[in-house]
Structure formats: C-alpha cells, structure tokens
Amino acid sequence: xxxxxxxxxRLWFVPFLLPSMAGVLIFTFLPFADSVRRSFCAxxxxxxxxxxxxxxxxxxxAFRLAVKNTLLFTSVCIPLLIVLSFFIAYGLSRLRHIxxxxxxxxxxxxxxxxxxxxxxxxxxxxxxxxxxxxTSHGHEAVSFLGSSKALWVLVGxxxxxxxxxxxxxxxxxxxxxxTAVTDAARVDGANERQIxxxxxxxxxxxxxxxxxIISFLNSFKVFREAYLVAGAYPHKSIYLLQHLFNNWFVNMxxxxxxxxxxxxxxxxxxxxxxxxxxxxxxET
Amino acid sequence: xxxxxxxxxxxxxMAALCAAVLFPVLLAVILPFQAxxxxxxxxxxxxxxxxxYSQMDFLPQYPTIANFRExxxxxxxxxxxxxxxxxxxxxxxxxxxxTAVPAAWAFARAEFRGRKLLFxxxxxxxxxxxxxxxLSQYLVIDGLGLMNRRLAVILPAVFSTFPVFLIxxxxxDIPRDVADSARIDGANEWQVLRYIxxxxxxSGILSCMVICFLDLWNMVEQPLTFLRDKRLYPxxxxxxxxxxGNGVILLAAAAVxxxxxxxVFVIGQEELERxxxxxALKE
Numbered sequence: 001x002x003x004x005x006x007x008x009x010r011l012w013f014v015p016f017l018l019p020s021m022a023g024v025l026i027f028t029f030l031p032f033a034d035s036v037r038r039s040f041c042a043x044x045x046x047x048x049x050x051x052x053x054x055x056x057x058x059x060x061x062a063f064r065l066a067v068k069n070t071l072l073f074t075s076v077c078i079p080l081l082i083v084l085s086f087f088i089a090y091g092l093s094r095l096r097h098i099x100x101x102x103x104x105x106x107x108x109x110x111x112x113x114x115x116x117x118x119x120x121x122x123x124x125x126x127x128x129x130x131x132x133x134x135t136s137h138g139h140e141a142v143s144f145l146g147s148s149k150a151l152w153v154l155v156g157x158x159x160x161x162x163x164x165x166x167x168x169x170x171x172x173x174x175x176x177x178x179t180a181v182t183d184a185a186r187v188d189g190a191n192e193r194q195i196x197x198x199x200x201x202x203x204x205x206x207x208x209x210x211x212x213i214i215s216f217l218n219s220f221k222v223f224r225e226a227y228l229v230a231g232a233y234p235h236k237s238i239y240l241l242q243h244l245f246n247n248w249f250v251n252m253x254x255x256x257x258x259x260x261x262x263x264x265x266x267x268x269x270x271x272x273x274x275x276x277x278x279x280x281x282x283e284t
Numbered sequence: 285x286x287x288x289x290x291x292x293x294x295x296x297x298m299a300a301l302c303a304a305v306l307f308p309v310l311l312a313v314i315l316p317f318q319a320x321x322x323x324x325x326x327x328x329x330x331x332x333x334x335x336x337y338s339q340m341d342f343l344p345q346y347p348t349i350a351n352f353r354e355x356x357x358x359x360x361x362x363x364x365x366x367x368x369x370x371x372x373x374x375x376x377x378x379x380x381x382x383t384a385v386p387a388a389w390a391f392a393r394a395e396f397r398g399r400k401l402l403f404x405x406x407x408x409x410x411x412x413x414x415x416x417x418x419l420s421q422y423l424v425i426d427g428l429g430l431m432n433r434r435l436a437v438i439l440p441a442v443f444s445t446f447p448v449f450l451i452x453x454x455x456x457d458i459p460r461d462v463a464d465s466a467r468i469d470g471a472n473e474w475q476v477l478r479y480i481x482x483x484x485x486x487s488g489i490l491s492c493m494v495i496c497f498l499d500l501w502n503m504v505e506q507p508l509t510f511l512r513d514k515r516l517y518p519x520x521x522x523x524x525x526x527x528x529g530n531g532v533i534l535l536a537a538a539a540v541x542x543x544x545x546x547x548v549f550v551i552g553q554e555e556l557e558r559x560x561x562x563x564a565l566k567e
Binding site for chain 2: 010013015024031034092100101103111115117125126131132136168211213227228
C-alpha cells in the first residue's frame with residue numbers, strides 16, 4: 001500500500017503537465033525537429049541532399065535582400081527604441097503624476113494594426129495628408145511607402161507601438177534602484193549625472209538584457225504593419241524575412257522554408273545564448 | 285530634500301509626446317464620424333489622384349453616425365467577420381488558459397529530472413518568431429486535414445508556450461510552505477491548485493489573458509498562413525482587404541474593431557502592466 005503510494009505521489013505532476021506538453025510536442029517541437037530533417041532533404045523525392053538546400057537559400061537573391069533589410073531594420077530600430085525609451089523613463093521617474101502619461105504611451109500596444117491601416121495610408125500615402133502639407137509649403141511630394149523611406153516609416157511604426165512597453169520596463173528598473181544608495185551618493189557630493197552613470201545604469205544591466213531580447217522579438221511583428229499597409233511585395237527596402245517566408249509559403253517552396261527556418265532559429269538561439277553569457281559574466 | 289530637475293518642462297515634453305503618440309488613434313476615432321461628403325477630400329486622392337492631395341478636417345463639420353449605421357445595418361458581412369474574430373480569440377483564450385494553468389503549476393511545484401530542460405524548451409519556443417515555426421505548424425495542420433478551417437488557427441495558438449511561462453511567474457512567487465501545508469492537511473494537488481494556487485496566482489493569469497487577448501485580436505500571420513477562404517478571416521486580416529475604395533465603411537469598421545481592444549486595455553491596464561513587467565524582469 002504505502003510503497004505503491006510514493007511513486008504515484010511523485011508523479012502527481014504528470015496529468016498537470018501532459019495536455020500542454022502533448023500540444024507543444026505535436027504542434028511545435030516534433031514538427032520543428034522534422035523540418036530540421038527536411039532541410040537536409042529534397043522537397044519532392046525526400047532523398048538526402050546534405051547542405052544543398054542551405055546553399056540554395058544562401059545564394060538566393062531574395063533571401064539576401066530580406067536578410068540585409070531585416071538586419072538593417074533591427075540594427076536601427078532596437079538601439080533607437082532602447083535609448084529613446086530610457087530617456088523617457090528617466091524623465092518620468094522624476095515626475096509625480098505619470099499614470100496618464102503611461103497609459104497614453106502604452107495604448108498603441110492595444111490598437112490592432114488593421115484599425116489603423118487606412119490612417120497610415122491617409123498620412124503617408126503618395127497622395128496623402130503629409131504630402132498635402134509638404135506640397136502646400138512648396139516642397140516636393142515624397143513617396144514615403146514607395147521608396148527607401150519606407151524603412152523609416154516602418155521604424156517609426158515599430159517605435160510607436162513598442163515605446164510604452166519599453167518605457168514601462170525601464171521605469172520599473174529605475175524605480176527598483178535603491179534610493180538609499182542614490183541618496184547616500186548625493187550626500188557624498190555626487191551630481192545627478194554621476195549618479196545616473198555610476199549607480200543607476202550599472203544596476204540596470206539585467207533589465208537591458210531582457211529589454212533587448214523582447215525588443216528584438218517584437219521587431220518581427222512589424223510584418224503586420226508592413227504587410228497590411230504595403231502588401232506582400234512592398235518596396236524592396238522593406239522586403240523583410242517575414243515577407244520572404246510568406247511568399248515561399250504561398251509558392252510552396254517548403255525545402256527552402258525549412259532551411260531558412262532552421263537558419264533563423266539558430267541565429268536567434270545563438271544571439272540569446274551569447275547575450276545571456278555576456279550578461280552572466282558581468283554579474284560575476 | 286531630493287534635488288529635482290524642474291518638473292514643468294518635462295511635463296511639457298511628455299504632453300507633446302503623448303499627443304504625437306495618440307494622434308493616429310484620435311484620427312481613427314474622429315474620421316468615422318464625418319459625413320461621406322466630408323471624407324471625400326480625405327479618401328478620394330488615395331484612390332484616384334487628380335492633383336489634389338488628401339486633406340483632413342480634424343473636427344467633423346456635422347458629426348454623424350451615418351457611417352456606423354451603414355456598417356451595422358447594411359453590411360451583414362461585417363458581423364460574420366466580427367464573429368470569426370470573437371470565436372477564434374475566445375476559444376484560444378479559454379483553452380490556452382485551461383492547459384497553461386496546470387502546466388505552469390507543475391513547473392512551479394514539481395521537482396523531476398528534465399524539468400529545467402523542458403522549461404527551457406518552452407522558453408526558447410516562446411522567444412521564436414512565428415516564421416520559424418510556421419512551416420512545422422503547417423505540416424501538422426495539413427497532416428490533420430485542418431487547413432483552411434478555423435481550428436487551424438486555434439489549435440497551435442492554444443498550445444503557445446508564452447501563457448505557461450507568464451502564469452508560472454505568478455505561481456513561482458507563492459511560498460512553498462503555504463502549498464505544502466495544505467498538502468499535509470490532506471488536500472490533493474488539484475485542490476491545492478484550486479484553493480491556494482488560483483487565488484494567489486490570479487493576477488498572473490489575468491495579466492496573461494489581457495496580453496494574449498490584445499495580441500490575438502491583432503493576429504495577422506497565423507490566419508494569413510492557415511486560412512485561404514477570406515470568409516473565415518478575422519477582423520485583423522479582413523479590414524485591410526476592403527481597401528481605400530471602401531474607405532468610409534473601413535473607417536467605421538476600424539473604429540468598431542478598436543472598441544473591444546480599448547475596453548480590455550482600460551479595464552485591464554493594471555494587469556497588462558504587471559504582466560509586461562513579470563514577463564521581462566526578475567523579482
């Protein structure tokens with residue numbers, strides 16, 4: 001009796017975990033493992049072709065363009081978002097009445113992209129409202145969505161959407177820095193800038209790690225704006241990896257998709273591990 | 285006395301910033317209340333450019349709800365799409381929470397070999413963008429014969445790993461002793477979850493539901509991939525297909541789409557903020 005009870009008690013978690021784990025295994029993990037296998041096989045015959053798919057993908061011009069644009073986009077918008085939101089959060093941390101400001105900055109997070117598609121077109125379209133202002137002041141009309149400026153519109157919409165999120169994280173980080181320490185420094189004659197750079201910023205390194213990762217992952221969601229406003233084949237400056245995956249999917253280029261998915265997975269995985277390592281080393 | 289930077293100019297800068305951030309949202313709320321004739325100057329240039337650029341009145345000359353009447357009375361299509369959205373988002377939220385809560389409880393309470401590894405796998409797939417798992421999910425859905433059915437969008441989302449992670453964060457804060465003492469008093473683990481876990485982890489679960497609702501109400505990639513029939517599209521994908529040519533209806537539909545999201549934002553803002561912080565920061 002008692003002997004039989006112990007293992008049952010130890011395994012109590014199995015029915016708790018099982019539904020979720022089975023779902024994750026069936027819908028994500030196992031098929032992903034299968035697409036790793038697929039990435040080394042020919043799509044039609046299924047025979048092993050080694051790294052051929054990867055070679056095809058890496059020499060594919062659309063892939064190179066999409067990688068270049070995605071890298072350019074992330075390397076512009078993430079530092080911009082992080083720095084901008086830090087200054088805003090630092091400003092807010094000095095104010096008393098910030099509830100309304102926080103709400104306003106966070107609200108774009110709740111706004112479905114589809115609800116603003118027409119507004120973006122009215123504002124940024126070739127014949128749109130901003131061009132109305134530009135031309136009525138004697139400037140040339142600018143093609144915001146049909147030229148390389150499209151990247152900046154996308155950066156803008158990304159920052160618009162994610163600013164509140166990031167400000168909130170920074171603000172929480174800044175508020176958690178012990179006031180006892182900063183007050184002591186002030187008593188010792190440190191000025192505000194010294195306190196910011198010597199005390200507050202070093203304390204915020206762990207926050208920086210997660211903010212970077214979250215900003216990076218959210219940057220993939222700009223596909224929603226890019227796709228809904230500019231379609232499946234936008235101007236080539238905002239043709240991102242997400243467009244490429246979508247178009248390969250429409251054309252059923254599954255072997256290319258498999259190889260590209262594994263490549264993207266590996267890069268993101270490596271980036272996360274490296275960032276975490278770098279952060280852990282700072283800690284010790 | 286703490287030395288403060290002069291607050292007044294900072295408030296000024298923040299007010300300007302908030303105004304800029306809310307500007308497009310205000311437009312989305314104001315424009316649908318304008319009469320069709322008034323909107324013509326705004327919308328016609330987008331469809332058919334005749335040398336005049338798009339102009340806007342920020343205040344409606346004669347505020348009217350005619351556009352909403354047009355949408356709600358004469359566009360039965362809109363109801364179907366709205367229903368699609370409600371059905372998919374609602375089903376996903378309910379089943380996602382039902383599977384995630386016990387799983388999160390197990391991760392927070394159980395000790396078994398491979399727990400850490402399993403949890404890390406959850407986190408890694410949580411961190412991957414949709415494009416990475418798009419092909420894998422398609423293969424399963426196609427294999428199950430679910431392509432082009434609402435279930436194709438619902439099922440993979442039900443087993444998204446983010447809710448497990450976020451709810452776990454809430455459960456992990458519950459002191460071990462509290463749950464263990466109930467255990468010693470003879471409660472089984474389901475009862476411990478029901479009477480201790482749920483009340484104490486409630487805020488984590490609510491946060492998760494708010495964040496997931498806002499994201500699901502805005503889903504684009506999944507329906508775009510797994511649904512071919514436009515009649516099954518949710519609002520978030522259907523609206524843009526109307527195009528600027530149907531701008532008047534589109535503006536009204538967009539405003540109606542905004543309502544549930546704004547509603548959840550207003551009543552759930554505290555949970556939203558707590559969830560964002562819990563998902564990103566330790567302690």
